[in-house]
Amino acid sequence: MDTSTVLDLNQLRRSCASCALHELCLPAGIDGEDLRRLDDTIRDKRTLDRGEPLFRQGGQFHALYVVRSGSLRTFVEDASGNVQVLGFHLPGELVGVDALANDHHASQAEALERSSICELPYDRLNHLLAQMPSLQRQLMRVVSREVAAEHQHMVVMGRQPAQERMAIFLRSLSDRYARLHRDGGTLNLSMSRYDIASYLGLAVETVSRLFTRMEEAGILEVSRKSVTILRSDLLEEMCSSSRTSSKKGEAL
Amino acid sequence: MDTSTVLDLNQLRRSCASCALHELCLPAGIDGEDLRRLDDTIRDKRTLDRGEPLFRQGGQFHALYVVRSGSLRTFVEDASGNVQVLGFHLPGELVGVDALANDHHASQAEALERSSICELPYDRLNHLLAQMPSLQRQLMRVVSREVAAEHQHMVVMGRQPAQERMAIFLRSLSDRYARLHRDGGTLNLSMSRYDIASYLGLAVETVSRLFTRMEEAGILEVSRKSVTILRSDLLEEMCSSSRTSSKKGEAL
DNA sequence: CCCCGGCCTTGACCGAGGTCAACCCGGCCT
Protein backbone atom coordinates (compact mmCIF):
# COMPACT_ATOMS: atom_id res chain seq x y z
CA MET A 1 0.00 0.00 0.00
CA ASP A 2 2.25 2.75 -1.14
CA THR A 3 2.71 3.90 -4.74
CA SER A 4 0.00 5.47 -6.85
CA THR A 5 -2.45 2.59 -7.19
CA VAL A 6 -3.68 3.33 -3.72
CA LEU A 7 -5.95 6.00 -5.06
CA ASP A 8 -7.63 3.72 -7.56
CA LEU A 9 -8.16 1.06 -4.96
CA ASN A 10 -9.71 3.53 -2.64
CA GLN A 11 -11.96 4.82 -5.32
CA LEU A 12 -13.23 1.33 -5.87
CA ARG A 13 -14.08 1.17 -2.21
CA ARG A 14 -16.31 -1.67 -1.28
CA SER A 15 -19.11 -2.22 -3.64
CA CYS A 16 -20.03 -5.72 -4.66
CA ALA A 17 -22.63 -4.27 -6.99
CA SER A 18 -20.05 -2.64 -9.20
CA CYS A 19 -17.45 -5.40 -8.81
CA ALA A 20 -16.53 -7.32 -11.93
CA LEU A 21 -16.76 -10.51 -9.90
CA HIS A 22 -20.32 -9.88 -8.90
CA GLU A 23 -21.63 -12.97 -10.63
CA LEU A 24 -18.81 -15.30 -9.63
CA CYS A 25 -18.26 -14.40 -6.05
CA LEU A 26 -20.24 -14.60 -2.87
CA PRO A 27 -22.87 -12.06 -3.97
CA ALA A 28 -23.97 -14.29 -6.87
CA GLY A 29 -27.74 -14.43 -6.81
CA ILE A 30 -28.09 -11.66 -4.27
CA ASP A 31 -29.52 -8.25 -5.08
CA GLY A 32 -30.98 -5.03 -3.79
CA GLU A 33 -31.07 -4.41 -0.09
CA ASP A 34 -29.40 -7.72 0.73
CA LEU A 35 -26.50 -6.85 -1.47
CA ARG A 36 -26.08 -3.53 0.23
CA ARG A 37 -25.95 -5.25 3.59
CA LEU A 38 -23.31 -7.70 2.38
CA ASP A 39 -21.42 -4.70 1.12
CA ASP A 40 -21.49 -3.14 4.54
CA THR A 41 -20.23 -6.36 6.08
CA ILE A 42 -17.08 -6.40 4.04
CA ARG A 43 -14.71 -4.44 6.15
CA ASP A 44 -11.66 -3.12 4.47
CA LYS A 45 -10.15 -4.05 1.24
CA ARG A 46 -6.69 -5.02 2.22
CA THR A 47 -3.90 -4.61 -0.26
CA LEU A 48 -1.00 -7.00 -0.09
CA ASP A 49 2.40 -6.75 -1.70
CA ARG A 50 4.18 -9.71 -3.22
CA GLY A 51 5.14 -12.17 -0.50
CA GLU A 52 3.06 -10.48 2.16
CA PRO A 53 0.98 -12.91 4.24
CA LEU A 54 -2.78 -12.53 4.52
CA PHE A 55 -2.86 -14.81 7.54
CA ARG A 56 -0.36 -17.10 9.15
CA GLN A 57 -0.56 -20.76 10.04
CA GLY A 58 -1.68 -21.06 13.65
CA GLY A 59 -2.89 -17.49 13.73
CA GLN A 60 -6.16 -16.47 15.29
CA PHE A 61 -9.09 -16.71 12.92
CA HIS A 62 -11.42 -13.78 12.59
CA ALA A 63 -12.36 -13.40 8.96
CA LEU A 64 -12.86 -15.10 5.63
CA TYR A 65 -11.33 -13.51 2.56
CA VAL A 66 -12.12 -13.20 -1.11
CA VAL A 67 -9.47 -12.34 -3.66
CA ARG A 68 -10.45 -9.23 -5.55
CA SER A 69 -7.42 -8.83 -7.78
CA GLY A 70 -4.01 -10.44 -8.00
CA SER A 71 -3.41 -13.94 -6.69
CA LEU A 72 -2.53 -15.85 -3.53
CA ARG A 73 -0.96 -19.10 -2.60
CA THR A 74 -1.96 -21.14 0.44
CA PHE A 75 0.37 -23.64 2.04
CA VAL A 76 1.16 -25.52 5.20
CA GLU A 77 4.59 -25.77 6.76
CA ASP A 78 5.45 -28.69 9.00
CA ALA A 79 7.72 -28.73 12.03
CA SER A 80 10.86 -29.29 9.98
CA GLY A 81 10.17 -26.40 7.65
CA ASN A 82 8.83 -28.49 4.81
CA VAL A 83 6.32 -26.61 2.70
CA GLN A 84 3.34 -28.04 0.88
CA VAL A 85 1.47 -25.67 -1.40
CA LEU A 86 -2.26 -26.33 -1.16
CA GLY A 87 -3.53 -24.08 -3.89
CA PHE A 88 -3.43 -20.89 -5.88
CA HIS A 89 -6.28 -18.44 -5.61
CA LEU A 90 -7.51 -16.13 -8.33
CA PRO A 91 -9.99 -13.28 -8.09
CA GLY A 92 -13.43 -14.28 -6.85
CA GLU A 93 -12.12 -17.23 -4.87
CA LEU A 94 -12.67 -17.74 -1.16
CA VAL A 95 -9.80 -18.28 1.23
CA GLY A 96 -9.59 -19.18 4.89
CA VAL A 97 -12.30 -21.78 5.31
CA ASP A 98 -10.05 -24.31 6.99
CA ALA A 99 -9.84 -22.05 10.04
CA LEU A 100 -13.48 -22.21 11.08
CA ALA A 101 -13.05 -25.64 12.61
CA ASN A 102 -11.08 -24.53 15.64
CA ASP A 103 -10.65 -20.77 15.35
CA HIS A 104 -7.07 -21.03 14.18
CA HIS A 105 -5.70 -20.97 10.68
CA ALA A 106 -4.49 -24.42 9.67
CA SER A 107 -2.67 -22.98 6.69
CA GLN A 108 -0.97 -19.80 5.59
CA ALA A 109 -1.98 -17.53 2.73
CA GLU A 110 0.29 -15.07 1.03
CA ALA A 111 0.22 -12.82 -2.01
CA LEU A 112 1.99 -13.93 -5.18
CA GLU A 113 1.81 -10.41 -6.56
CA ARG A 114 0.29 -7.14 -5.49
CA SER A 115 -3.24 -8.16 -4.62
CA SER A 116 -6.42 -6.68 -3.30
CA ILE A 117 -8.53 -8.67 -0.85
CA CYS A 118 -12.07 -8.38 0.49
CA GLU A 119 -12.17 -9.17 4.17
CA LEU A 120 -15.32 -10.62 5.73
CA PRO A 121 -15.13 -10.47 9.52
CA TYR A 122 -16.69 -13.69 10.67
CA ASP A 123 -18.88 -12.33 13.42
CA ARG A 124 -20.45 -9.79 11.11
CA LEU A 125 -20.76 -12.42 8.39
CA ASN A 126 -22.45 -14.79 10.80
CA HIS A 127 -24.89 -12.13 11.78
CA LEU A 128 -25.70 -11.63 8.15
CA LEU A 129 -25.97 -15.34 7.39
CA ALA A 130 -28.56 -15.69 10.12
CA GLN A 131 -30.71 -13.15 8.33
CA MET A 132 -30.02 -14.08 4.71
CA PRO A 133 -30.65 -17.72 3.88
CA SER A 134 -29.75 -17.06 0.27
CA LEU A 135 -26.29 -15.87 1.26
CA GLN A 136 -25.93 -18.85 3.49
CA ARG A 137 -26.72 -21.21 0.62
CA GLN A 138 -24.35 -19.39 -1.68
CA LEU A 139 -21.56 -19.65 0.88
CA MET A 140 -22.10 -23.37 1.17
CA ARG A 141 -22.07 -23.68 -2.60
CA VAL A 142 -18.77 -21.87 -2.82
CA VAL A 143 -17.25 -24.02 -0.09
CA SER A 144 -18.59 -27.12 -1.76
CA ARG A 145 -16.94 -26.12 -5.02
CA GLU A 146 -13.70 -25.80 -3.13
CA VAL A 147 -14.07 -29.27 -1.66
CA ALA A 148 -14.84 -30.73 -5.07
CA ALA A 149 -11.77 -29.05 -6.53
CA GLU A 150 -9.65 -30.51 -3.79
CA HIS A 151 -11.02 -33.95 -4.60
CA GLN A 152 -9.95 -33.45 -8.18
CA HIS A 153 -6.52 -32.59 -6.97
CA MET A 154 -6.38 -35.81 -4.96
CA VAL A 155 -6.92 -37.73 -8.16
CA VAL A 156 -3.99 -35.89 -9.67
CA MET A 157 -1.73 -36.49 -6.70
CA GLY A 158 -2.81 -40.07 -6.30
CA ARG A 159 -2.60 -41.55 -9.73
CA GLN A 160 -1.24 -39.30 -12.45
CA PRO A 161 2.31 -39.28 -13.83
CA ALA A 162 4.23 -36.02 -13.92
CA GLN A 163 3.31 -34.94 -17.42
CA GLU A 164 -0.42 -35.34 -16.82
CA ARG A 165 -0.14 -33.34 -13.61
CA MET A 166 1.38 -30.41 -15.44
CA ALA A 167 -1.16 -30.58 -18.23
CA ILE A 168 -4.08 -30.74 -15.81
CA PHE A 169 -2.63 -27.87 -13.81
CA LEU A 170 -2.32 -25.66 -16.87
CA ARG A 171 -5.75 -26.59 -18.15
CA SER A 172 -7.34 -25.83 -14.82
CA LEU A 173 -5.60 -22.48 -14.67
CA SER A 174 -6.70 -21.71 -18.20
CA ASP A 175 -10.30 -22.62 -17.35
CA ARG A 176 -10.27 -20.37 -14.33
CA TYR A 177 -8.90 -17.54 -16.43
CA ALA A 178 -11.76 -18.03 -18.86
CA ARG A 179 -14.32 -17.87 -16.06
CA LEU A 180 -12.89 -14.47 -15.25
CA HIS A 181 -13.28 -13.47 -18.88
CA ARG A 182 -9.56 -13.33 -19.31
CA ASP A 183 -7.78 -14.93 -22.21
CA GLY A 184 -7.36 -18.55 -21.14
CA GLY A 185 -4.63 -18.99 -23.72
CA THR A 186 -2.20 -16.62 -22.10
CA LEU A 187 -1.31 -17.55 -18.56
CA ASN A 188 0.63 -15.39 -16.21
CA LEU A 189 2.24 -17.73 -13.71
CA SER A 190 2.60 -15.47 -10.73
CA MET A 191 3.93 -18.36 -8.64
CA SER A 192 7.48 -19.71 -8.74
CA ARG A 193 8.50 -23.07 -10.21
CA TYR A 194 8.98 -24.24 -6.63
CA ASP A 195 5.37 -23.44 -5.86
CA ILE A 196 4.16 -25.34 -8.89
CA ALA A 197 6.37 -28.30 -8.04
CA SER A 198 5.15 -28.41 -4.47
CA TYR A 199 1.54 -28.06 -5.51
CA LEU A 200 1.86 -30.93 -7.96
CA GLY A 201 3.98 -33.13 -5.72
CA LEU A 202 6.97 -33.03 -8.08
CA ALA A 203 10.57 -31.82 -7.98
CA VAL A 204 11.36 -28.40 -9.40
CA GLU A 205 13.64 -29.98 -11.94
CA THR A 206 10.80 -32.09 -13.25
CA VAL A 207 8.57 -29.06 -13.65
CA SER A 208 11.31 -27.25 -15.50
CA ARG A 209 11.95 -30.20 -17.80
CA LEU A 210 8.27 -30.55 -18.53
CA PHE A 211 7.99 -26.92 -19.55
CA THR A 212 10.82 -27.26 -22.01
CA ARG A 213 9.50 -30.59 -23.29
CA MET A 214 6.05 -29.14 -23.84
CA GLU A 215 7.55 -26.15 -25.55
CA GLU A 216 9.60 -28.38 -27.85
CA ALA A 217 6.42 -30.29 -28.63
CA GLY A 218 4.86 -27.04 -29.80
CA ILE A 219 2.15 -27.13 -27.16
CA LEU A 220 3.32 -24.13 -25.18
CA GLU A 221 5.38 -21.05 -25.55
CA VAL A 222 7.16 -20.45 -22.30
CA SER A 223 8.92 -17.26 -21.43
CA ARG A 224 9.80 -16.80 -17.85
CA LYS A 225 6.46 -16.48 -16.04
CA SER A 226 4.38 -16.04 -19.15
CA VAL A 227 2.97 -19.17 -20.76
CA THR A 228 1.00 -19.22 -23.99
CA ILE A 229 -1.02 -22.26 -24.91
CA LEU A 230 -0.49 -22.86 -28.62
CA ARG A 231 -2.22 -26.21 -28.98
CA SER A 232 -4.94 -26.60 -26.40
CA ASP A 233 -6.08 -29.76 -28.18
CA LEU A 234 -2.76 -31.44 -27.50
CA LEU A 235 -2.75 -30.10 -23.98
CA GLU A 236 -6.18 -31.57 -23.48
CA GLU A 237 -5.28 -35.07 -24.60
CA MET A 238 -2.16 -34.88 -22.49
CA CYS A 239 -4.41 -34.61 -19.45
CA SER A 240 -5.69 -38.15 -19.78
CA SER A 241 -3.06 -40.25 -21.45
CA SER A 242 -3.17 -42.33 -18.28
CA ARG A 243 -3.11 -46.09 -18.18
CA THR A 244 -6.59 -47.59 -18.24
CA SER A 245 -6.40 -49.42 -14.91
CA SER A 246 -7.17 -52.85 -16.40
CA LYS A 247 -10.63 -52.94 -14.91
CA LYS A 248 -13.44 -54.91 -16.41
CA GLY A 249 -14.87 -54.13 -19.86
CA GLU A 250 -13.30 -50.95 -21.17
CA ALA A 251 -14.70 -49.20 -24.17
CA LEU A 252 -12.69 -45.99 -24.59
CA MET B 1 -21.97 -56.81 13.82
CA ASP B 2 -24.88 -57.73 11.62
CA THR B 3 -27.41 -60.42 12.41
CA SER B 4 -29.15 -59.52 15.63
CA THR B 5 -28.06 -55.93 15.88
CA VAL B 6 -30.62 -54.97 13.29
CA LEU B 7 -33.31 -54.87 15.88
CA ASP B 8 -31.32 -52.58 18.12
CA LEU B 9 -30.74 -50.20 15.27
CA ASN B 10 -34.44 -49.95 14.67
CA GLN B 11 -35.13 -49.41 18.32
CA LEU B 12 -32.75 -46.53 18.39
CA ARG B 13 -34.78 -44.77 15.75
CA ARG B 14 -33.89 -41.18 15.20
CA SER B 15 -32.96 -39.36 18.31
CA CYS B 16 -29.90 -37.21 18.33
CA ALA B 17 -30.40 -36.66 22.06
CA SER B 18 -29.77 -40.28 22.87
CA CYS B 19 -27.16 -40.84 20.17
CA ALA B 20 -23.69 -41.71 21.33
CA LEU B 21 -22.35 -39.24 18.78
CA HIS B 22 -24.31 -36.36 20.22
CA GLU B 23 -21.24 -34.40 21.16
CA LEU B 24 -19.24 -35.14 18.02
CA CYS B 25 -21.79 -34.78 15.32
CA LEU B 26 -23.92 -31.99 13.95
CA PRO B 27 -25.96 -31.57 17.12
CA ALA B 28 -22.87 -30.58 19.11
CA GLY B 29 -23.73 -27.49 21.09
CA ILE B 30 -27.43 -27.70 20.34
CA ASP B 31 -30.05 -28.54 22.92
CA GLY B 32 -33.68 -28.54 23.88
CA GLU B 33 -36.26 -27.48 21.36
CA ASP B 34 -33.66 -26.89 18.66
CA LEU B 35 -32.38 -30.40 19.05
CA ARG B 36 -35.87 -31.79 18.69
CA ARG B 37 -36.32 -29.88 15.46
CA LEU B 38 -33.04 -31.19 14.07
CA ASP B 39 -34.24 -34.62 15.07
CA ASP B 40 -37.38 -34.16 13.04
CA THR B 41 -35.38 -33.02 10.07
CA ILE B 42 -33.41 -36.21 9.84
CA ARG B 43 -35.53 -38.37 7.63
CA ASP B 44 -34.87 -42.02 7.69
CA LYS B 45 -31.99 -43.87 8.99
CA ARG B 46 -30.84 -45.79 6.01
CA THR B 47 -29.11 -49.07 6.51
CA LEU B 48 -26.57 -50.15 3.94
CA ASP B 49 -25.03 -53.53 3.38
CA ARG B 50 -21.40 -54.02 2.51
CA GLY B 51 -20.70 -52.64 -0.95
CA GLU B 52 -24.03 -50.86 -1.23
CA PRO B 53 -23.78 -47.30 -2.53
CA LEU B 54 -25.18 -44.37 -0.55
CA PHE B 55 -25.06 -42.14 -3.60
CA ARG B 56 -23.49 -42.42 -7.02
CA GLN B 57 -21.14 -40.14 -8.87
CA GLY B 58 -23.18 -37.85 -11.10
CA GLY B 59 -26.37 -38.63 -9.23
CA GLN B 60 -28.86 -35.96 -8.25
CA PHE B 61 -28.11 -34.35 -4.92
CA HIS B 62 -30.84 -34.07 -2.37
CA ALA B 63 -29.38 -34.77 1.03
CA LEU B 64 -26.31 -34.69 3.23
CA TYR B 65 -25.48 -37.75 5.28
CA VAL B 66 -23.92 -38.56 8.62
CA VAL B 67 -22.51 -41.98 9.38
CA ARG B 68 -24.17 -43.39 12.46
CA SER B 69 -22.49 -46.77 12.63
CA GLY B 70 -20.23 -48.77 10.35
CA SER B 71 -18.04 -47.05 7.79
CA LEU B 72 -18.04 -45.71 4.24
CA ARG B 73 -15.57 -45.03 1.52
CA THR B 74 -15.90 -42.19 -0.95
CA PHE B 75 -14.19 -42.24 -4.33
CA VAL B 76 -14.24 -40.85 -7.83
CA GLU B 77 -14.02 -42.91 -10.97
CA ASP B 78 -12.72 -41.35 -14.16
CA ALA B 79 -13.77 -42.09 -17.73
CA SER B 80 -11.40 -45.03 -18.09
CA GLY B 81 -12.58 -46.72 -14.93
CA ASN B 82 -9.72 -45.60 -12.76
CA VAL B 83 -10.69 -45.27 -9.13
CA GLN B 84 -9.29 -42.80 -6.62
CA VAL B 85 -10.40 -43.29 -3.04
CA LEU B 86 -10.97 -39.91 -1.40
CA GLY B 87 -11.57 -40.97 2.15
CA PHE B 88 -12.99 -43.32 4.74
CA HIS B 89 -15.78 -42.16 6.96
CA LEU B 90 -16.43 -43.27 10.51
CA PRO B 91 -19.46 -42.63 12.70
CA GLY B 92 -20.23 -38.97 13.29
CA GLU B 93 -18.65 -37.86 10.03
CA LEU B 94 -20.43 -35.88 7.36
CA VAL B 95 -20.59 -37.08 3.76
CA GLY B 96 -21.84 -35.53 0.55
CA VAL B 97 -20.69 -31.94 0.83
CA ASP B 98 -19.05 -31.88 -2.59
CA ALA B 99 -22.48 -32.11 -4.21
CA LEU B 100 -23.84 -28.77 -3.05
CA ALA B 101 -21.85 -26.88 -5.65
CA ASN B 102 -23.90 -27.95 -8.63
CA ASP B 103 -26.61 -30.25 -7.33
CA HIS B 104 -24.85 -33.38 -8.50
CA HIS B 105 -22.63 -35.72 -6.60
CA ALA B 106 -19.03 -35.32 -7.71
CA SER B 107 -18.07 -38.53 -5.95
CA GLN B 108 -19.54 -41.84 -4.93
CA ALA B 109 -20.04 -43.16 -1.40
CA GLU B 110 -20.46 -46.79 -0.47
CA ALA B 111 -20.59 -48.89 2.65
CA LEU B 112 -17.51 -50.85 3.70
CA GLU B 113 -19.60 -52.94 6.07
CA ARG B 114 -23.17 -52.97 7.24
CA SER B 115 -23.73 -49.35 8.17
CA SER B 116 -26.43 -47.08 9.44
CA ILE B 117 -26.74 -43.58 8.05
CA CYS B 118 -28.60 -40.44 9.08
CA GLU B 119 -30.04 -38.69 6.06
CA LEU B 120 -30.54 -34.92 6.10
CA PRO B 121 -32.72 -33.84 3.17
CA TYR B 122 -31.19 -30.60 2.02
CA ASP B 123 -34.36 -28.57 1.62
CA ARG B 124 -35.47 -29.37 5.14
CA LEU B 125 -31.99 -28.77 6.44
CA ASN B 126 -31.86 -25.41 4.72
CA HIS B 127 -35.14 -24.44 6.25
CA LEU B 128 -33.73 -25.30 9.64
CA LEU B 129 -30.43 -23.53 9.06
CA ALA B 130 -32.31 -20.33 8.29
CA GLN B 131 -33.88 -20.51 11.71
CA MET B 132 -31.00 -21.85 13.75
CA PRO B 133 -27.80 -19.84 13.47
CA SER B 134 -26.10 -22.14 15.92
CA LEU B 135 -26.71 -25.14 13.68
CA GLN B 136 -25.46 -23.16 10.74
CA ARG B 137 -22.24 -22.36 12.52
CA GLN B 138 -21.81 -25.94 13.60
CA LEU B 139 -22.31 -27.16 10.04
CA MET B 140 -19.65 -24.78 8.81
CA ARG B 141 -17.32 -25.96 11.54
CA VAL B 142 -17.79 -29.56 10.51
CA VAL B 143 -17.21 -28.76 6.86
CA SER B 144 -14.16 -26.74 7.77
CA ARG B 145 -12.77 -29.68 9.69
CA GLU B 146 -13.22 -31.77 6.59
CA VAL B 147 -11.38 -29.23 4.45
CA ALA B 148 -8.53 -29.08 6.95
CA ALA B 149 -8.28 -32.87 6.96
CA GLU B 150 -8.08 -32.87 3.18
CA HIS B 151 -5.27 -30.35 3.36
CA GLN B 152 -3.42 -32.71 5.65
CA HIS B 153 -3.89 -35.44 3.14
CA MET B 154 -2.40 -33.24 0.42
CA VAL B 155 0.74 -32.98 2.49
CA VAL B 156 0.85 -36.74 2.64
CA MET B 157 0.29 -37.21 -1.07
CA GLY B 158 2.64 -34.43 -2.03
CA ARG B 159 5.76 -35.04 -0.06
CA GLN B 160 5.81 -38.18 2.04
CA PRO B 161 7.45 -41.49 1.15
CA ALA B 162 5.41 -44.67 1.31
CA GLN B 163 6.24 -45.68 4.86
CA GLU B 164 5.29 -42.31 6.30
CA ARG B 165 2.01 -42.42 4.41
CA MET B 166 1.08 -45.71 6.01
CA ALA B 167 2.10 -44.56 9.45
CA ILE B 168 0.15 -41.32 9.15
CA PHE B 169 -2.86 -43.20 7.86
CA LEU B 170 -2.84 -45.59 10.79
CA ARG B 171 -2.27 -42.84 13.31
CA SER B 172 -5.13 -40.80 11.91
CA LEU B 173 -7.43 -43.82 12.04
CA SER B 174 -6.35 -44.52 15.58
CA ASP B 175 -7.02 -40.92 16.60
CA ARG B 176 -10.47 -41.01 15.09
CA TYR B 177 -11.20 -44.25 16.94
CA ALA B 178 -10.18 -42.56 20.16
CA ARG B 179 -12.51 -39.64 19.49
CA LEU B 180 -15.30 -42.19 19.29
CA HIS B 181 -14.18 -43.61 22.63
CA ARG B 182 -13.10 -46.79 20.96
CA ASP B 183 -9.78 -48.40 21.63
CA GLY B 184 -7.40 -46.57 19.31
CA GLY B 185 -4.92 -49.41 19.61
CA THR B 186 -7.09 -51.97 17.89
CA LEU B 187 -8.07 -51.02 14.39
CA ASN B 188 -10.59 -52.83 12.32
CA LEU B 189 -9.70 -52.09 8.72
CA SER B 190 -13.05 -52.47 7.03
CA MET B 191 -11.57 -51.38 3.71
CA SER B 192 -9.54 -53.57 1.36
CA ARG B 193 -5.82 -53.23 0.75
CA TYR B 194 -6.73 -51.82 -2.64
CA ASP B 195 -8.72 -49.06 -1.00
CA ILE B 196 -5.85 -48.18 1.30
CA ALA B 197 -3.42 -48.19 -1.60
CA SER B 198 -5.61 -45.93 -3.68
CA TYR B 199 -6.23 -43.58 -0.80
CA LEU B 200 -2.51 -43.26 -0.13
CA GLY B 201 -1.48 -43.10 -3.76
CA LEU B 202 0.50 -46.34 -3.57
CA ALA B 203 0.40 -49.78 -5.18
CA VAL B 204 -1.32 -52.61 -3.31
CA GLU B 205 1.91 -54.52 -3.20
CA THR B 206 3.59 -51.64 -1.41
CA VAL B 207 0.85 -51.50 1.18
CA SER B 208 1.13 -55.20 1.75
CA ARG B 209 4.91 -55.07 2.09
CA LEU B 210 4.66 -52.18 4.54
CA PHE B 211 2.27 -54.10 6.75
CA THR B 212 4.62 -57.04 6.95
CA ARG B 213 7.63 -54.81 7.48
CA MET B 214 5.91 -52.93 10.28
CA GLU B 215 4.86 -56.19 11.83
CA GLU B 216 8.42 -57.52 11.67
CA ALA B 217 9.57 -54.30 13.32
CA GLY B 218 7.24 -55.06 16.20
CA ILE B 219 5.15 -51.96 15.65
CA LEU B 220 1.99 -53.71 14.57
CA GLU B 221 0.30 -57.00 14.81
CA VAL B 222 -1.53 -57.61 11.58
CA SER B 223 -4.08 -60.30 11.09
CA ARG B 224 -6.22 -60.00 8.04
CA LYS B 225 -8.34 -56.88 8.60
CA SER B 226 -7.49 -56.49 12.26
CA VAL B 227 -4.48 -54.37 13.15
CA THR B 228 -3.15 -53.88 16.64
CA ILE B 229 -0.74 -51.07 17.38
CA LEU B 230 1.90 -52.47 19.69
CA ARG B 231 4.31 -49.55 19.74
CA SER B 232 2.51 -46.29 19.13
CA ASP B 233 5.71 -44.43 19.99
CA LEU B 234 7.51 -46.02 17.06
CA LEU B 235 4.50 -45.48 14.85
CA GLU B 236 4.52 -41.84 15.82
CA GLU B 237 8.13 -41.22 14.95
CA MET B 238 7.61 -43.07 11.71
CA CYS B 239 5.14 -40.37 10.72
CA SER B 240 7.80 -37.70 10.45
CA SER B 241 11.06 -39.35 9.56
CA SER B 242 10.97 -37.15 6.48
CA ARG B 243 13.93 -35.30 5.08
CA THR B 244 14.26 -31.82 6.58
CA SER B 245 13.96 -29.81 3.38
CA SER B 246 17.22 -27.91 3.95
CA LYS B 247 15.50 -24.65 4.75
CA LYS B 248 17.08 -21.97 6.85
CA GLY B 249 17.78 -22.32 10.57
CA GLU B 250 16.43 -25.61 11.85
CA ALA B 251 16.16 -26.20 15.53
CA LEU B 252 14.80 -29.63 16.39
C1' DC C 1 -15.68 -81.71 1.55
C1' DC C 2 -13.50 -79.79 -2.04
C1' DC C 3 -13.11 -76.46 -5.41
C1' DC C 4 -13.23 -71.90 -7.00
C1' DG C 5 -12.39 -66.96 -7.01
C1' DG C 6 -11.15 -62.79 -4.52
C1' DC C 7 -7.92 -60.85 -1.84
C1' DC C 8 -3.55 -60.74 -0.18
C1' DT C 9 1.44 -61.67 -0.02
C1' DT C 10 6.11 -62.30 -1.76
C1' DG C 11 9.85 -62.03 -4.99
C1' DA C 12 12.40 -60.21 -9.19
C1' DC C 13 12.85 -56.65 -12.16
C1' DC C 14 12.65 -51.97 -14.09
C1' DG C 15 11.69 -47.23 -15.03
C1' DA C 16 9.80 -42.59 -13.84
C1' DG C 17 11.21 -39.20 -11.49
C1' DG C 18 13.99 -37.56 -7.45
C1' DT C 19 18.67 -36.03 -6.18
C1' DC C 20 23.01 -33.92 -6.85
C1' DA C 21 25.77 -30.81 -9.18
C1' DA C 22 26.95 -27.45 -12.40
C1' DC C 23 25.66 -23.70 -14.90
C1' DC C 24 22.83 -19.86 -16.78
C1' DC C 25 20.26 -15.75 -16.73
C1' DG C 26 18.07 -11.56 -15.40
C1' DG C 27 17.23 -8.14 -11.81
C1' DC C 28 19.08 -5.34 -8.41
C1' DC C 29 22.31 -2.99 -5.60
C1' DT C 30 26.53 -0.50 -5.02
Next chain:
DNA sequence: AGGCCGGGTTGACCTCGGTCAAGGCCGGGG
Protein backbone atom coordinates in the same frame (compact mmCIF):
# COMPACT_ATOMS: atom_id res chain seq x y z
C1' DA D 1 29.21 -1.20 -15.22
C1' DG D 2 30.14 -4.98 -12.63
C1' DG D 3 29.00 -8.39 -9.30
C1' DC D 4 25.95 -10.84 -6.68
C1' DC D 5 22.11 -13.66 -5.77
C1' DG D 6 17.90 -16.12 -6.22
C1' DG D 7 15.37 -18.52 -9.48
C1' DG D 8 15.51 -21.44 -13.41
C1' DT D 9 17.50 -24.93 -16.57
C1' DT D 10 20.15 -28.96 -17.92
C1' DG D 11 22.63 -33.28 -17.45
C1' DA D 12 24.16 -37.69 -15.00
C1' DC D 13 23.05 -40.84 -11.83
C1' DC D 14 20.42 -43.73 -8.54
C1' DT D 15 16.59 -45.08 -5.79
C1' DC D 16 12.01 -45.87 -4.34
C1' DG D 17 8.28 -47.84 -5.39
C1' DG D 18 5.54 -49.51 -9.41
C1' DT D 19 4.87 -53.56 -12.45
C1' DC D 20 4.77 -58.28 -13.57
C1' DA D 21 4.36 -62.88 -12.21
C1' DA D 22 3.66 -66.59 -9.16
C1' DG D 23 1.66 -68.56 -5.45
C1' DG D 24 -0.96 -68.68 -0.72
C1' DC D 25 -5.03 -68.12 2.08
C1' DC D 26 -9.72 -67.83 3.29
C1' DG D 27 -14.56 -67.97 2.68
C1' DG D 28 -18.59 -69.34 0.18
C1' DG D 29 -21.17 -72.50 -2.82
C1' DG D 30 -22.04 -76.85 -5.03
